[in-house]
Amino acid sequence: MKVGVVRESFPGERRVAVIPASVAALKKAGLDVVVEPGAGEAAGFDDDAYRQQGATIVASRQEVFDQADVLLQIRAAGANPDEAERDVAALRSGQTLISLCNPLGQPEWMQKLAERGVTVFALELLPRTTRAQSMDVLSSMATVSGYKAVLLAATTLPRMFPMLMTAAGTITPARVFVVGAGVAGLQAIATAKRLGAVVRAYDIRPAAKEEAVSLGAKFVELELETEDAEQKGGYAKEMGEDFYRRQRELMARVLAESDVVITTASVPGKKAPVLITREMVESMAAGSVIVDLAAEQGGNCELTRPNETIVEHGVTILGAVNLPATVPNHASQMYSKNITTFLLHLVQDGAVRIDEQDEITIETLVARDGEVVNARVREMLGLENLAELGEAR
Numbered sequence: 001m002k003v004g005v006v007r008e009s010f011p012g013e014r015r016v017a018v019i020p021a022s023v024a025a026l027k028k029a030g031l032d033v034v035v036e037p038g039a040g041e042a043a044g045f046d047d048d049a050y051r052q053q054g055a056t057i058v059a060s061r062q063e064v065f066d067q068a069d070v071l072l073q074i075r076a077a078g079a080n081p082d083e084a085e086r087d088v089a090a091l092r093s094g095q096t097l098i099s100l101c102n103p104l105g106q107p108e109w110m111q112k113l114a115e116r117g118v119t120v121f122a123l124e125l126l127p128r129t130t131r132a133q134s135m136d137v138l139s140s141m142a143t144v145s146g147y148k149a150v151l152l153a154a155t156t157l158p159r160m161f162p163m164l165m166t167a168a169g170t171i172t173p174a175r176v177f178v179v180g181a182g183v184a185g186l187q188a189i190a191t192a193k194r195l196g197a198v199v200r201a202y203d204i205r206p207a208a209k210e211e212a213v214s215l216g217a218k219f220v221e222l223e224l225e226t227e228d229a230e231q232k233g234g235y236a237k238e239m240g241e242d243f244y245r246r247q248r249e250l251m252a253r254v255l256a257e258s259d260v261v262i263t264t265a266s267v268p269g270k271k272a273p274v275l276i277t278r279e280m281v282e283s284m285a286a287g288s289v290i291v292d293l294a295a296e297q298g299g300n301c302e303l304t305r306p307n308e309t310i311v312e313h314g315v316t317i318l319g320a321v322n323l324p325a326t327v328p329n330h331a332s333q334m335y336s337k338n339i340t341t342f343l344l345h346l347v348q349d350g351a352v353r354i355d356e357q358d359e360i361t362i363e364t365l366v367a368r369d370g371e372v373v374n375a376r377v378r379e380m381l382g383l384e385n386l387a388e389l390g391e392a393r
């Protein structure tokens, strides 16, 4: 079986799905690896490094599509909507695609791939279980995003982060507020603490409090009913506009007292909740910075524009998009470890086998045998539930 690795085509993307160090693990499992020339260059991995690990650099991208049985990517289909059309057309029946695909945001791409007979595994759908942790690209990439968000804020803020007592007087520490203490938020807390900031955090999942506090943040208590805010897999539930309005009211004071706000709040498959209004931005001191990590899901701040930096009322709002691509070497290393572990989980006797009893396999499998098979994606496409269809037959 041949595993294909291409140069990512998403605008600004510098990561690569498989780094040379992972090629050895694939070869050990009896798999061959074919790589597009220059695939890892932007992440710091040249063609020779792949060759040294036993991969074959083929003549072109098309050649990878022609030869590969399994294609490993970072952003494919709906996760790369402006560029993926060409790749989808190059895929054929019998091939397997493993990638981030945005199946819940842009399900129509899953239908297109199914129609081409491609077997698709969407890494966004990986269950958040201990067994799946080593394959969890959302977590590893969120870790990179949380780290980088704080660095961006620190370089944008016209003040320093740490408290300094100097002969030139005392510098007070920056006050950082992290909204959403999931994987990215926790890394943001840790990074801001390392830089010496005073950090506060809030999340609607009560379980997040202990984690945020263990990293040195003060947890902001808001009078909100959040006992049932967590759904299966540890994700937050969508709470409804009344709840978010009350949350905004209660958060307003903390926001006005913060120099930096990092927002990460999201609900899988839904638009991100708006937690910061224009009015709230206006209450912040000039020079303050908001880094909105939910920008791609619509933003937690109503003024956010994805991939843009705007200044309103002296407050800088960074619509952060695809931050892991700005740390391409380590982000690729982590992604590569996750995706090759996932692939090796699927492989038996040198080929991809779909074990219908395996939770990791079944939850990530979106298209197979010409059909979209994931229940949530089918529902979004207005297709009948397969289990009900089976009963009717």
Ligand code: NAD
Pocket: 127, 128, 129, 130, 132, 133, 136, 138, 139, 142, 179, 180, 181, 182, 183, 184, 185, 202, 203, 204, 205, 208, 233, 234, 235, 236, 247, 264, 265, 266, 267, 268, 273, 275
């Ligand atoms: P996410 O990216 O979906 O959301 C980020 C955070 O925003 C979450 O913590 C969420 O609770 C929070 N949020 C949502 N609405 C909010 C609101 N209105 N106000 C404030 N915060 C809000 O989440 P994630 O970072 O991917 O993590 C989700 C969960 O998955 C966490 O419980 C995490 O511990 C768990 N997890 C488990 C594993 C594992 O067991 N293998 C791996 C990774 C994450």
